[in-house]
Amino acid sequence: MAVHQASRTPVFNGPAGWSVILPPVHPRARLEGQAGCDVAIVGGGFAGLSAARRLRQIDPHLDIAIVDAARISDGGTGRNSGFMIDLPHELTSGDYAGSGDSHDRQLTRLNRHAIDFAAQAVGDYAIPQGYFQRTGKINAAASKPGLDGNIHYAAHLRELGEPHEMLDAQAMREITGSAYYQGGLYTPGTAMLQPAGYVQGFAAGLERGGVRIYENSPVLRIESGNGWSLATERGEIRAPRVIMANNGHLESFGFKRGRLMHVMLNACMTEELSPDAIRALGGQECWGATPADPMGTTVRRIGPAQGGNRIVIRQGGYYRPDMQTSARDLARVVRAMRQKFDDRFPMLRGVPFQYSWSGHLCLSRNNVSVMRELEPGLYAACVQNGLGTARGTLTGIGAAELATGNTSDITAFFTSEAEPVRLPPHPFDTIGANAYMRWKEWQARLE
Numbered sequence: 282m283a284v285h286q287a288s289r290t291p292v293f294n295g296p297a298g299w300s301v302i303l304p305p306v307h308p309r310a311r312l313e314g315q316a317g318c319d320v321a322i323v324g325g326g327f328a329g330l331s332a333a334r335r336l337r338q339i340d341p342h343l344d345i346a347i348v349d350a351a352r353i354s355d356g357g358t359g360r361n362s363g364f365m366i367d368l369p370h371e372l373t374s375g376d377y378a379g380s381g382d383s384h385d386r387q388l389t390r391l392n393r394h395a396i397d398f399a400a401q402a403v404g405d406y407a408i409p410q411g412y413f414q415r416t417g418k419i420n421a422a423a424s425k426p427g428l429d430g431n432i433h434y435a436a437h438l439r440e441l442g443e444p445h446e447m448l449d450a451q452a453m454r455e456i457t458g459s460a461y462y463q464g465g466l467y468t469p470g471t472a473m474l475q476p477a478g479y480v481q482g483f484a485a486g487l488e489r490g491g492v493r494i495y496e497n498s499p500v501l502r503i504e505s506g507n508g509w510s511l512a513t514e515r516g517e518i519r520a521p522r523v524i525m526a527n528n529g530h531l532e533s534f535g536f537k538r539g540r541l542m543h544v545m546l547n548a549c550m551t552e553e554l555s556p557d558a559i560r561a562l563g564g565q566e567c568w569g570a571t572p573a574d575p576m577g578t579t580v581r582r583i584g585p586a587q588g589g590n591r592i593v594i595r596q597g598g599y600y601r602p603d604m605q606t607s608a609r610d611l612a613r614v615v616r617a618m619r620q621k622f623d624d625r626f627p628m629l630r631g632v633p634f635q636y637s638w639s640g641h642l643c644l645s646r647n648n649v650s651v652m653r654e655l656e657p658g659l660y661a662a663c664v665q666n667g668l669g670t671a672r673g674t675l676t677g678i679g680a681a682e683l684a685t686g687n688t689s690d691i692t693a694f695f696t697s698e699a700e701p702v703r704l705p706p707h708p709f710d711t712i713g714a715n716a717y718m719r720w721k722e723w724q725a726r727l728e
């Protein structure tokens with residue numbers, strides 16, 4: 282018999298703008314009393330929801346329950362920038378290029394599988410089209426090193442045979458309205474999500490198909506013995522198979538301790554732009570720009586189909602093994618984001634940020650995920666590194682396949698990955714990682 286007690290459960294700060302700008306969703310029931318199912322899933326983010334969908338595809342009769350610590354879309358899945366990227370997106374590389382051609386080709390193929398899986402879910406669950414758009418994205422460059430990074434990445438894309446287009450400053454201005462950017466690299470395969478709208482629609486579609494979802498029910502203990510039991514404050518659910526889809530909080534249950542890196546990322550969303558502000562801004566209604574240097578600033582312009590005419594900006598990461606952001610941390614990065622926003626959009630100076638929030642990114646130093654059977658009947662779909670939209674979808678699919686005795690390219694890819702490598706002990710990991718990230722952010726300050 283194995284008992285895994287949660288040392289911490291998720292704490293979120295700042296309402297993520299993505300969900301607040303959508304029509305409110307009625308809260309779901311908490312897990313109370315005794316319940317049972319065939320497969321229980323801990324976590325209702327990209328990984329957990331995708332696992333439930335894949336389980337249903339494999340066996341429509343499976344009784345499935347998802348238990349989440351918060352509301353669906355309160356977690357990382359509803360707090361991100363919504364870039365579901367098909368190409369290599371290696372955050373620790375200077376320009377996103379991955380570790381080699383054959384690995385990058387394989388990852389691109391898998392990421393596209395994830396995007397297709399999401400697209401089919403959007404169709405099946407009647408998720409509004411504005412929440413999932415295959416419009417591509419731009420790597421925006423604002424300095425010589427940024428332009429060089431784009432040239433280098435474009436050469437890598439040429440080797441991979443991937444379509445791309447170089448944009449000059451004028452083209453960037455026509456798209457973004459901003460004269461800040463000197464150039465850009467457009468790639469067509471990224472799907473842009475309204476992340477909260479996408480997951481809420483996904484969850485509602487699963488429920489209509491009979492999947493049970495419990496919200497505001499942090500799992501506090503998992504225990505084996507004649508199957509598994511998951512205990513929350515007020516209830517317990519028993520299942521022969523369990524999928525842990527709680528990303529970095531896998532470590533909170535004692536798994537992969539000292540091997541997972543917990544980075545907090547931050548974002549701000551403006552208030553609804555007035556007609557005058559929209560006119561002054563110019564450019565297109567919807568676009569998404571990741572920075573040419575991965576440590577720079579991500580910017581999106583969204584329109585009414587995503588919840589309003591607004592700009593969303595993401596910048597500033599810091600390493601926090603306790604997976605939390607303090608009010609001071611958030612205030613500091615919001616100040617920095619204000620500066621980045623004003624630099625890019627001087628015509629919108631004074632337009633307030635209506636929402637600012639922080640969220641959790643879980644990485645391993647060697648960029649591997651944890652998608653495997655941890656103990657008999659206990660599976661993990663965790664550690665998504667820099668691309669949780671696609672990677673979370675894939676690990677969820679893979680864990681569902683493993684849990685039902687199936688294999689595929691996805692299970693083969695993840696089960697052949699190495700273990701996450703061990704990190705330096707506390708506090709050296711925190712001091713080293715934060716010093717490194719500050720230095721890299723300073724280098725990428727113009728991007």
Ligand SMILES: Cc1cc2nc3c(=O)[nH]c(=O)nc-3n(C[C@H](O)[C@H](O)[C@H](O)COP(=O)(O)OP(=O)(O)OC[C@H]3O[C@@H](n4cnc5c(N)ncnc54)[C@H](O)[C@@H]3O)c2cc1C
Binds near residue numbers: 291
């Ligand atoms: C500001 C920001 C911007 C980002 N931008 C992007 C981007 O553009 N593209 C991209 O691909 N990725 C991006 N990411 C990363 C991405 O959001 C994550 O990698 C992704 O959410 C991981 O999905 P997941 O389903 O594995 O985990 P999560 O989305 O974190 O979901 C895990 C769920 O588990 C639940 N949980 C945890 N512990 C328990 C427990 N004890 N009991 C019950 N439930 C529990 C949580 O409440 C949560 O809902 C960004 C992240 C942030 C913070």
